Amino acid sequence: MENFSADTRRIALDAMGGDMGPTEVVAALQLALREFSDLCPVTIVGNEAELTPLLQQANLLDHPKVALLHASEVITMGDEVMTAIKRKRDSSMIKAIELVKNGEARAVVSSGNTKILVSAGTLKLRTLAGVERPALSPVIPREGGHFILIDAGANPDARVTHLVHNAILGSHYAQLELGVERPRVGLLTIGTEEGKGNSLINGTHESLKALGDLVNYVGPVEGFQVFFDHVDVIVCDGFTGNICLKSWESLSKFFRNELKAQMLSTPVRRLGGLLAKGAFTGLRHRIQPERYGGAPLLGLRGTVLKAHGSANRYALMNAIGDASEFIRVDFTSRIESDIERANKILRPEPADAKTP
Amino acid sequence: MENFSADTRRIALDAMGGDMGPTEVVAALQLALREFSDLCPVTIVGNEAELTPLLQQANLLDHPKVALLHASEVITMGDEVMTAIKRKRDSSMIKAIELVKNGEARAVVSSGNTKILVSAGTLKLRTLAGVERPALSPVIPREGGHFILIDAGANPDARVTHLVHNAILGSHYAQLELGVERPRVGLLTIGTEEGKGNSLINGTHESLKALGDLVNYVGPVEGFQVFFDHVDVIVCDGFTGNICLKSWESLSKFFRNELKAQMLSTPVRRLGGLLAKGAFTGLRHRIQPERYGGAPLLGLRGTVLKAHGSANRYALMNAIGDASEFIRVDFTSRIESDIERANKILRPEPADAKTP
Incomplete structure (x- = not known):
């Protein structure tokens, strides 16, 4: 298993948030590595004690593209948005987002609580220059x-x-x-x-x-x-x-x-x-x-892919593949110049506005 | 065929507005008279030259519950709302609504242009006491x-x-x-x-x-x-x-x-x-x-039933039956006391509001 800070073009995969549990997430990762030959490296985030045997069974423990990051907590569907973000800092979802925030990854894939993923993603990654709200x-x-x-x-x-x-x-x-x-x-x-x-x-x-x-x-x-x-x-x-x-x-x-x-x-x-x-x-x-x-949360400084809460291994596999594609084409930076042009049209510079 | 002002508990039926044309409306009327024994009398509104042979074929020309009111114009799906209401006063839809406005009928059934039916119904019939907008x-x-x-x-x-x-x-x-x-x-x-x-x-x-x-x-x-x-x-x-x-x-x-x-x-x-x-x-x-x-437009001083533009004779038959039921139970007047009670709760009398 490699050092996960070696390549920042990596995916942070929340292993704990979905209804199907970490077994399905590990299976999805295994499928994705098989399906997409140029897949970006993946850091799987979640409970080490639960994930280690699953990764071992799937022959992923020593896979060159797979790293494991321990997170002791899990955000559940019943959690309150702000409480979860403030208190559950050691949850798999928040830690996965933090990896992107800190530049150690470029995309998060999670099938956890949508409201918390949207709020935490927005608060921690912030919107792209010129964008006010993600979508x-x-x-x-x-x-x-x-x-x-x-x-x-x-x-x-x-x-x-x-x-x-x-x-x-x-x-x-x-x-x-x-x-x-x-x-x-x-x-x-x-x-x-x-x-x-x-x-x-x-x-x-x-x-x-x-x-x-x-x-x-x-x-x-x-x-x-x-x-x-x-x-x-x-x-x-x-x-x-x-x-x-x-x-x-x-x-x-x-x-x-x-x-x-x-x-x-x-x-x-x-x-x-x-x-x-x-x-x-x-x-x-x-x-x-x-x-x-997965449905991406667009407009942020980093890719956030929300998979359906009940996403099975095939849906998750494709979400992981999509995340890799977002990173490969450098999706977010392609958008900024268009947003800047649009904002100039919508809100002309004050100097122009004052011209009689 | 009776004099249509004899009984105000009647239905004004727009024969011309739907995609299926007056043949389907006359067929629906025939079915409704057969299906609902206590159906309120119906004034069918539309082009006399087109409707007379259709009513004759259906044996409805001398039916005690059927009257015919001529209307020379037809409101189409492409008509503009305000232009139609102002200019097409001799259209079947507007004349049907006028029957309710003038107390000669209590319900309109039309499968014509929804926007115009909603606007003309609201303008001409006005909302019930305490209601601001129909729905x-x-x-x-x-x-x-x-x-x-x-x-x-x-x-x-x-x-x-x-x-x-x-x-x-x-x-x-x-x-x-x-x-x-x-x-x-x-x-x-x-x-x-x-x-x-x-x-x-x-x-x-x-x-x-x-x-x-x-x-x-x-x-x-x-x-x-x-x-x-x-x-x-x-x-x-x-x-x-x-x-x-x-x-x-x-x-x-x-x-x-x-x-x-x-x-x-x-x-x-x-x-x-x-x-x-x-x-x-x-x-x-x-x-x-x-x-x-038909979907009723609720909240007006009179019943307006909008049938789907492509409503066939069975759908229209049921819209006619529904209109009769609205009249029979005196639907609109049942609502006013509840609206009054609600408005008192939402907006207490100024005197109450000033009580320290």
Whole structure:
């Protein structure tokens, strides 16, 4: 096992936060090392006594790309945000974030408590120059592909500037994650006619139009267009985004349960279901893709990837792979110049403003 | 055909606004008269030259419960709100609303342009005493039953008072439509811990708690709980509600398309799909129920029922039946005393406020 300060292009992996426990995290790390040949080195953070035998079993204890950092505490789903950040300094999540803060790593991957990860990430890593608030941006399946929802809950009381920054952050992320050269960016609202949203939406709409070629802004997007091939990035405030994301997950589960109940209700349907089993598996893979294991918290001086609390080893493996990719392309520094340009357009220098 | 001013307990039916045209509306009326023996009389409003042969074919021209009111114009989906209300005074929708305004009917049913129906209904009928804004409240299927979403888009820039009124309106509607004696009311937000929403949510949460037994308020509801058996009424602002409702519809379509594509992709799956056909029909009926053909615009001095633009005859039939039920139970007047009590709790009399 190498000295984890030797290469700062490394990933800090919180082993303790998820519902599935450290066994699943170690399995994910093993898969990631196998799957991604150029994976950045990883420091796995968590209880040494629990992790050592798991790493040994997985033949990772002496792996050149794996380091272990002991953390005696665990942040749970029931912890209060500020109490956890202040008191649980020796928790795996906080210590993983500290590694990035101290320059010993560049990305954190955690499936722990979202609110605490967002708050601790923001407080400790701070936002990029010119960015006021970070944004959580999951990848969601839709007709013919995927879109990025930004913000899914990091910033519920958003202002126009925040939404404009979300458009830039989401655009860069879509290039990286979806491989779209010029991602179409839409603003989530309730009417596609100009001036038909609320004041936040109207202000953001005008500002996005003013950005010119900085963002490929295609205009407002209404709810009924979300799951069809209209845009690659959907910009919204964190309140709307979080309710949408969570209610979509809830609706998906409801569908699955209802369909299952319908399929099992007669012997003929059960036989039909058996024959068509592959279709349901195919749909499940399409709708809840493990390919996108983590939603990044964009806009910080460092990468924070939030994996779903119930992320299994494959989802986590992909989150680890994504973190490595963020580091490889130096994602955060690519954004700063665009944010600076946008801020100049949105808030011209005082000298300009005073010109008669 | 009777004189339509003889009984004010009647329904004004806009025959022209929907995507399916007047043929479907006349068919719906015919079905409603057959299905609901105590249906209130109906004035069908639209182009006489088009409607007369349709009514004749349906044997409704001399029906004792059917009257026809000519309207020369039609409001389309592309019409501007204020222009339509000012200029298209002889449109079927505006004339139907005028019947209620003039006391010649008590309920309007229309599947026309939602924005114009909401605006014209509000301007012409005005809100109930103590109510500031109306709210659109569709019925949505969920695990084990249905819930009412209020507001689905009438009032995108909502304040605390509006959301509190939505709780009362939605509660009464759930009693009528879902048959629940003491409907559980929840406030849609992003965190179930107190004080974890935005300022609108926090203020509404406190006010709802202060209402005591006026509303069976069970607390905040998060997105992930929406489609499970937590509450009967979900209160939210019209911006969030509209985006949710429309994106849920969009997600349902996406699911259906994806599942269909999966089912048709191999011969074995196709056979399975054929055997299990009943399950898909069952799911469709469960998810897109025509039983709830119209979403009422609650809080006005008169009933306005908005049917989906693409509502077929069965959905419209049920909207007509619902309108009759609203009239029968004198729905609007039942609400005013509760609103008055709520307003006294929220805004005590100046005399009380000055008491040291």
